[in-house]
Amino acid sequence: MSAWLEIKDLHAKVGDKPILNGLSLTIDAGETHVIMGPNGSGKSTLSNVLCGNPNYEVTGGSVSFKGQNLLEMSVEERARAGIFLAFQSPIELPGVSMSTFMKYALNARRKAAGEKELDAVSFMKRIKVRAQALDITDEMLKRPVNVGFSGGEKKRLEIFQMAVLEPDFCILDEMDSGMDVDAVKVAGSGVQIMRSPERSFLVISHNTKFLREQIKPDHVHILARGRVVAEGGAELMDTIDRDGFAGFIKEAVA
Amino acid sequence: MVEEISEITRLTVDAGRTAVFVEKQLSDKAEIVVEAGARVKHYRLHEGANHALSVKIGQGASYELVTLHKGNGNLTLSFDLAGEEAFCRSDVVYMLSGDRKSLIASDVRHNADNTVSRQLVKGAVTDKAFATFEGGVFIPYERKKIDGAQQHRAILLSPDATVKAVPRLEIYADDVKCAHGSAIGSLNKDQLYYLRTRGIDEADARALLTRAFLDEVFDSIEEEDIREDFKRLAVFEK
Numbered sequence: 001m002s003a004w005l006e007i008k009d010l011h012a013k014v015g016d017k018p019i020l021n022g023l024s025l026t027i028d029a030g031e032t033h034v035i036m037g038p039n040g041s042g043k044s045t046l047s048n049v050l051c052g053n054p055n056y057e058v059t060g061g062s063v064s065f066k067g068q069n070l071l072e073m074s075v076e077e078r079a080r081a082g083i084f085l086a087f088q089s090p091i092e093l094p095g096v097s098m099s100t101f102m103k104y105a106l107n108a109r110r111k112a113a114g115e116k117e118l119d120a121v122s123f124m125k126r127i128k129v130r131a132q133a134l135d136i137t138d139e140m141l142k143r144p145v146n147v148g149f150s151g152g153e154k155k156r157l158e159i160f161q162m163a164v165l166e167p168d169f170c171i172l173d174e175m176d177s178g179m180d181v182d183a184v185k186v187a188g189s190g191v192q193i194m195r196s197p198e199r200s201f202l203v204i205s206h207n208t209k210f211l212r213e214q215i216k217p218d219h220v221h222i223l224a225r226g227r228v229v230a231e232g233g234a235e236l237m238d239t240i241d242r243d244g245f246a247g248f249i250k251e252a253v254a
Numbered sequence: 255m256v257e258e259i260s261e262i263t264r265l266t267v268d269a270g271r272t273a274v275f276v277e278k279q280l281s282d283k284a285e286i287v288v289e290a291g292a293r294v295k296h297y298r299l300h301e302g303a304n305h306a307l308s309v310k311i312g313q314g315a316s317y318e319l320v321t322l323h324k325g326n327g328n329l330t331l332s333f334d335l336a337g338e339e340a341f342c343r344s345d346v347v348y349m350l351s352g353d354r355k356s357l358i359a360s361d362v363r364h365n366a367d368n369t370v371s372r373q374l375v376k377g378a379v380t381d382k383a384f385a386t387f388e389g390g391v392f393i394p395y396e397r398k399k400i401d402g403a404q405q406h407r408a409i410l411l412s413p414d415a416t417v418k419a420v421p422r423l424e425i426y427a428d429d430v431k432c433a434h435g436s437a438i439g440s441l442n443k444d445q446l447y448y449l450r451t452r453g454i455d456e457a458d459a460r461a462l463l464t465r466a467f468l469d470e471v472f473d474s475i476e477e478e479d480i481r482e483d484f485k486r487l488a489v490f491e492k
């Protein structure tokens with residue numbers, strides 16, 4: 001029996017450029033994992049490959065998620081199976097309000113599961129409770145998605161989407177970048193509230209202070225040149241704080 | 255007060271009158287005269303076969319058109335800003351599907367001083383359909399303080415769909431502000447990916463982005479019922 005999420009010897013490229021070179025990683029239900037690594041080590045590529053971004057080509061290896069072959073599934077099938085990516089740079093959707101966006105997303109799941117569309121009252125309830133918890137106003141829900149919002153507001157809206165869609169596996173790509181201290185706390189509390197024995201997190205970040213205070217990971221992986229070169233518990237962040245990534249990069253080359 | 259009318263052939267809106275017309279059925283050829291100081295909003299939700307509309311706008315009068323065109327024929331629009339300080343807005347949404355082939359020709363003539371025109375044309379073309387937009391703005395010699403703007407944007411939703419844009423700006427005067435732009439493209443891949451990562455099927459994601467693109471025209475309609483009617487009817491014909 002395979003693990004909850006099992007990435008084995010994954011190879012992927014963008015255009016002609018190989019980025020992932022035999023990455024292996026296992027995550028069990030209820031765990032919080034952190035991925036750290038220098039720029040260009042493949043952190044964002046991994047999150048995009050897990051979501052099925054068509055700009056990335058998988059050239060080898062396998063990914064199984066809850067017993068399913070993830071790499072054979074479309075982007076939307078993966079999302080409906082419970083995978084969620086909080087984008088590093090959220091995309092603007094002019095003319096589409098956040099509430100319309102979430103209505104489509106929720107109903108897409110229900111349609112795929114053979115359920116009826118959500119009625120207006122249940123939908124509003126689901127939206128409102130989560131918006132309040134994350135300091136998101138009605139006005140922000142009515143405005144076009146990510147258009148004219150600050151970097152921090154966009155990230156907060158990503159966490160909001162995660163809270164509305166209640167995915168099983170949440171990937172947070174550089175969530176703390178572009179956010180001020182207060183916004184990071186609000187987003188961090190959003191993550192903490194969502195912790196559950198059935199839900200796992202994969203958090204990509206450079207910011208050990210944010211990771212220690214808001215994320216409190218069980219496992220830390222260091223990525224260099226498209227592979228995991230070191231794994232450990234939270235204490236691995238102390239090594240990074242002290243010595244940086246230099247030692248790990250040497251290991252990747254060797 | 256919104257008036258529903260059918261098959262206009264000749265219509266004169268008397269001086270100083272304010273009117274909102276919703277045209278239900280179109281004639282082949284319609285002529286509208288908006289007399290001095292009158293204010294007209296004209297909404298065309300349905301179309302017939304080939305259709306030509308010409309509007310003459312008098313001194314200080316205002317004429318605003320929003321029309322939905324599905325390409326079951328050609329659409330010919332001409333606007334004559336005949337009196338000083340006349341205003342004309344002429345927005346078009348076109349949605350062509352199947353193997354429809356349609357010419358949308360518009361001609362805005364600033365025949366008096368201090369006249370203003372605004373035109374936003376947005377199109378979505380799918381299957382093997384072919385749309386041509388010919389957008390003319392004509393400003394004669396010695397006209398003063400003219401302000402014209404024309405924007406055309408189209409999205410191609412299939413590899414076999416085609417849009418051709420033919421702008422015709424004939425500006426013979428100096429005291430002119432005239433903005434013009436045309437862009438034809440596909441749906442944004444990053445936006446499609448973003449929607450799909452939230453579980454929305456590719457087909458629904460495409461429909462949602464197309465809708466949002468066209469809604470820019472409809473969202474400027476003040477009358478809520480009419481705005482919603484446009485949005486309901488703005489779907490591709492089989």
